[in-house]
Every structure is written in C-alpha cells, then in structure tokens.
Amino acid sequence: MRIAIGGMAIESSQFCPHRSTYDDFRVTRGADLLGRYTWTRPGGFGTDVEWVPLVHAVALPGGPVERDTYDRIKSELVTRIREAGPLDGLVFDIHGAMSVTGLDDAEADLAEAVRDALGPDALISAAMDLHGNVSRRFADRLDLLTAHRLAPHEDAWETRERAARKLVGRLASGKGRPYRAWVQVPVLLPGEKTSTRLEPAKSLYGRLAAVEALDGIVDAAVWVGYAWADEERCRAAVVVTGDDPDLALAQVRSLAQEYWDVRRDFVFVGPTGDADTCIARAVASPARPFLISDSGDNPTAGGAGDLAYMLGRLLAHEDLASGRVTALHPGITDPAAVAACFEAGVGTRVTLKVGGHISAGTGPHAEPYDLTGTVTALRDPAAPAPGAPRGNPAYDGGGRSAAVTCGGVTAVLTERRTPFHTRADFGPLDPTAYDIVVVKIGYLEPELYAMAADWLLALTPGGVDQDLLRLGHRRVARPLYPFDDAGFEDPDLTPVLL
Template sequence: SRDVEWVPLVHAVSLPGGPVDPGTYDRIRTELTDRIRAAGPLDGLVYDIHGAMSVTGMTDAEADLTAAVREAIGPRTLISAAMDPHGNVSYDFARRLDLLTAHRLAPHEDAWETRERAARKLVERLSSGAGRPYRAWVQIPVLLPGEKSSTRLEPAASLFGSQAGIEARPGITDAGLWVGYAWADEPRCRAAAVVTGDDPGRALAEAGDLARRYWEARRDFVFVGPTGDADTCVAKAVASSARPFLVSDSGDNPTAGGAGDLAYMLGRLLAHPDLASGRATALHPGITDRAATDACFTAGTGARVTLRVGGEFSAGTGAHAEPYELSGEVVSLQELDGVRAAAVRRGGVTAVLTDRRKPFHTRADFGELDPYTYDLVVVKIGYLEPELYGMAADWLLALTPGGVDQDLLRLGHHRVARPLYPFDDADFTEPDLTPVLLPPAA
C-alpha cells in the first residue's frame, strides 16, 4: 500500500543452537524496545518471531520479549506475528499479539509467504479500520519431532492444508497450527491452534475443530522417510545402486538446534569395510571442530594429518559425543559463507570439518566438492530441504543420538507440562480441547 510507511527496527538471527546467553538476550531486547520507542507512535508492528527461543534461566523467553515489546509500543498498536510452526504458542505469549500466522509447509518453502501474509493482514485491518480481531487459542497436549510433521505426508498435509480453507470462511481472518518445539524442556512446549477473526463464535469453533483433528491424528504422524539406526542406514546405502544415496544424521541437525559437532556418523561410516577400504565412497560434511579445521589449514592441501574430531560442544554428554581419531589426507580447503571448511579423506570417506556450525542444504553449500560424485552423502539434517530432496536418488533418515534426537523419550524431559503425548499415552484421558478467547492485547 502506498499509504504505508515502513520503519525498520531490529533483525536478529542466528543458526539454531542451545539456550541464548541472558546478557545477549537482554541486549537484544533493550535494543528492540529502545528502537520502538524512538520510532514514535506506530499503528502496527510486523513481528517476525520463530517461537522456539530458549534463554538460560527462563521458561518462556518469547512471552517475556513480547511483553516488553507490547509495553514499549503501547496498548493501541496492532502486532502481527509471523511464526514457524515448530515454535511454541503459550497463553502469555499469544495474549499480547493481535494476529498470529505460521508457515503451512514443512519444509518451510512458504516462509516468505508467511511474512507477507502477516504484513498484508495487518495493513488490511489498519486500512479498513476493522481494529482488533478476536483470537481463539487452544493448546494441544502433543509434542512431536519436526521430522514427523512434514507436509509431504499425511496427516500433516491435510491438517496444515486445511488452514487456507478455514481462513476463507466468513468472519475468519487467519488460522494457524503449531507443532511446538520438541527439543526444549519447558512447560510451553506443545502443539497449539489459533484462529483469528471478527466472528468470535466461528473462531472458537474452527480452533476447536483444528485442535480436535490434530489430537485424533496424533498416532498417525510418522517419520517423513524410511528410518533406521546409523549402521543399518549405512549398510543399506552402500548396498543400494541408487547414487547419490543421502542419509540424514538427524540427531545432530544444526538447523533444529543440534550442536553439529558430533563425529558419531563419521565413526559409523568408517566402520563399514567397503567405505574404510575405498570400495565405496561417502561425503560427510559439516562436523564443527575449530581446532581440527585450523590444523588442516595450517598443514595445507595434500598433507597427512591425525586429528581428534568432534565433541567441541557436546563432549561429556554421552559415548556418542566423544571425539573420533581421524587420520587422512587434506583434500580441500575452502571458505563457504564465511565458514572455513577442510575436507579430510580416509579410505573412501571424505569428512568436511568446519570452524563454525554450518548447514549443508544446497548444492552451493558444498563449494568445490561435488556430492554427485560420491556413492553416499551423509548430511546433518532431518527431512531433506528441497535441493537435497531433488539431489537424492534415494534417502534414509538415520535415527542417530544427539541434542535433537528424534526419539524424544531418550532425552529425559522433566519440565514439560504433563500429561503430554508421546510421554504419556496408555493412561491418557481425553484432554480438554476447548479454545478460549484471549483478552484484548494490551
């Protein structure tokens, strides 16, 4: 709209990881709220927030941040949030917002469409003078790993696909569905549905129906692809004729919050005789180890090195996180998006070490190393992002240990609100899925 003046404030983003340091959080919160106040009276705010941030010592950091934003911006300004469905939507968080919407595809190929939708609907309400919509909110006592919520499969395809139809009904502004973030241990971690609109009765009915359908489908969510433990996946990939065969090291996925520093899969690759001997080849990018990477750059291409690889952040958390002794030849040194990457080859396995955490989601991420020339490519990821999905002649999701282990029952959650599926199942009584209208956002 030509009648809108956009005022930039703060954009803070990082690769997902562990809890945010309290000092860093306080600095970003202060900068954001100071900029809001300095911008003067605002009619609306587009609030691009994931929903899965944890801060050391806090149980609902995003509710705290949103409370500070609301206090700074004032009670009359409309706030429209664009979110990730793998974020959390607590009552204290949602009640300070006017509009909430989330991605409807997983993988999140519609991320920019979500942001556009949040901005467009905010402008529409301001331009029309419609004011604040009603917001029907309900949490669902289900917590699933992201790799069981891909919209490439049912039931997620139908559940998330139904939101556009709900939104098109009279009296409805938006319908949102959240899976929640499974790898934080906080009471707010669970699924949620929020429906906004000018007809409170219809908003409540639609939110309740969405929550009920999600609950009833809880046992139908399955992993997005065939799974197995590390050794099973490696053996099947080596035996297959499909090339390149991709394997997801799902427990150490940095884009889900994993450390990205585990050499566990490297050890399993080199334990296979065909890979150890070089009869088969594998590329395993993205093991974060600054010291090992620096040693490779010091040694230079063509040098023989012996390194202790992995566990830079995770050592001490279990046998899977212990360093692995890697002897081999440095075959590549490159800088990728500001990250130094060193490739070391032993037998048929080429391990790519990095001095900082880095995802490998696109062909360009590999730089001079061509994944199409290897029999196997083992990537620290869960479900495959679009370019990897197109690259894979076949694929397996390895259920590996790590900070984002897909088997939630192995992680020892003790602060999530119970009962909660799948932590509680057999004795789970039918939950109350009655939505509530949130009070005016102020």
C-alpha cells in the same frame, strides 16, 4: 500508517550443550532490514504505509541464548520502538522456539516488553515458524499471529508477507483488534514426524486456507511446537483469528480435535534406522547418490553440529574404510582441526581428533574421533575462488572448511556450525560424485531431496535426538503424547477467546 518491523528469531535446543551468543546472530537495521522483505520496496503492497525498520536478529538454531545476549537485543528493540515515535503497528518477525538461559517462555517475555513499549493501541502481527510454541501468555500480547503452512518451510517468506498484509488490511479497515481463539493440544512431536509432504499433516495444514477464507475469519494457524526444549509451553497449538468469535471458536475446536485424533498417525518423513543399519542399506543399494540424515546432530534444529559419531560408524564399515564405496560427510564443526588442515595444506596426510569439543562430556557418542587421512580440499569463503558458488545466504558465517579423506570417506570439517542444504553449500565438492552423502539434517531440504536417488533418516544421538523419550524431559506439562499414551484419551480441548 506507520508500521514497524523487528524481532528476534532462533530455535534453541535445551538438550544441546552449545550456547548462542551475540556473535551467532546476524543483526540488521535500517535500509538493510527493509531490504529483507520484497513488500517494503517500491511497488509493494501498502502504498499508504511508512515502513519503520527497528532491529532484527536471526541465528542458526543452537543451544539456549545467553541471557546477556538476549537482554542486549531485547533492549535495542524496545529502545528503537520508543524512539520511533507513534506507531500504528508492528510486524513481529520471530521464530517461536527461542530458549534463554534462566528464563521461561522467552517469546512471551519479549512480546510483553514490545507491547509495553508500543502501548495498548498499536496492533502487533507475528510471523512464526510452525515449530514454535504458543503459550497463552504469549498470545495475549498479540493481535494477529500466523505460521508457516509447509514443512520444509518453502513458504517462509510468504508467511512473513501474510502477517504484514493482514496487519495493513486490518489497520486500513479500521476494524480494530480481532478475536483470537486459542487452544493448546497435548501433543509434542519432532518436525521430522510432521512434514506437510505426508499425511496427516498434509491434510491438516491443507485445511487452513479454507478456514481463513470463511466470512468472519482473518487467519488460521497450527503449530506443532518445539520438541527439543523442556518447558510447559512446549506442545502443539491452534489459533484462529477473526471478527466472528463463535465461528473462530468452532474452527479452532475442530482443528484441535483433528490434531488430537490423528496424533498416532504421524510418521517419520522417510524410512528410518540406527546409524549402522542405514549405512549398510546405503552401501548395498544401487541408488546413487544415497543420502542419509544424521538427524540427532542437525544444527538447523538446534544440534551442536560437532558430533563425529556418524564419521566413526562410516569408517567402521569395511567397504567404506577400504574405499570400495565412497561417502561424503559434511559439516562436523571443529575449528582446531580446520586450522591444522590449513596449516598442513592440500595433499598432506594429517592425524586429527575430530569433533566432540562443544558436546564433550554429554555421552559416549560425543567422544572425538581419531581421524588419519589426507587433506583433499580447503575452502575459505573470505577469499573465494573466481566463479566459486556462494554458500547458503540464510546462514552466512560458516567460516573456513577443510575436507579430509580416509579410505572412501571424505569428511568436511567447518570452523563454525553450518548447514549443508543446497548444492552451493558444498563449495568445490560435488556431492553427486559420491556413492553416499551423510548430512547433518532431519528431513531433506528441497535441493537435497531432488538430489537423492534414495534416502534414509538415521535416528542418531545428539541434542535433537528424534527419539524424544531418550532425552529426559522433566518440565513439560503432563500428560503429553507421546510421553503418555495409555489411558490418556480425552483431553480438555476447550478453546479460549482472547
């Protein structure tokens, strides 16, 4: 069997002023692409498979992808499919929440182009993020599709392997194309309200393995959708794939109904408050380190990552401004400020206008912050110190960074949008040495979760504001919970068999 691997993965907030260009993507081909997956190596499953690498492009979440960037990657993927020769299948490694300027339903457009290039007989198996969107137009072009079952996504690579295993098994069995029972659920919630660490998502997603194990069922998946795009496809979806069409329809109907019935039970994954409330509670708490999520400007959900709003609120607190309490606030994107810090050198006092360059003009929260402080650390990943830890390998390319300390607050400025998810991402700075750590993130990734003595989710403004009603969605299909609630009790959840 000749099975290709390729795709394009990013989630894009249409409420973020950032635009994702080709330089934002990490593009892999050939042996490097096959090397992403353990199961393509000797000893992996599918000994009768020739894995054919196409091209894969992945980027840190951000604003919509520029059309010429999308067209360039799409063209290469389609060309490589046509040049690969006869293919039995494709592992389609995508996200599901990509927005492209001037284009609706980007994943459907990409899937249509891929299907046309492959021809009608090859099978396509998509591995997706549960925060993706699944329109009928998109699902129509696929044969198998599955999504993560954990949020945070500790099973991301397991999901890709499941998509590949299902495809290999399907082709080896000779059973051909399975049925896909599909339905959308008129609910759109942010990921921070749908973590599988908590109910009701824990039980809902916990059902999927049992459904998958039923005789006649191949796979079961639930998507919560992507809340920070504004398209008709943005909503929850359920797909059950199988050879028994009646059973697939029954199971997808049951899962969709459960999702709808528990829609009001989804809660934020941690205690919440506005910025000042969270800061005051963290200062007063004996728990150290106390972590706060600057959730509205989370770059790994699609935020610009350049808002200095939380920095201003931290330094507005007397205990932090005086240094009686210490705080570390990493990840404010500002290449000009970083350059100024490198020019000044460690130990030098600097005055900077921090942040607000990407987000300029989007509101009072996006104004630059006038920061006067001392440069306390510089980091250049191109020239790491001997033995220095490496940053997050999933998102290489954060560039240089500079730490500036004012009172008790140390802000880490970065050349490029970059997340701080692991201990290694902080480089020479030890986050556990500070009383408070304020990270541009939503729910805490595993290492941060383990690090936190206590934690609050700050409902801050930005391109991925958790308060969806503040964003101004105009194009989502209505009625849609939570935008509509009263009098919206009995939606049509009749599944469609594809």
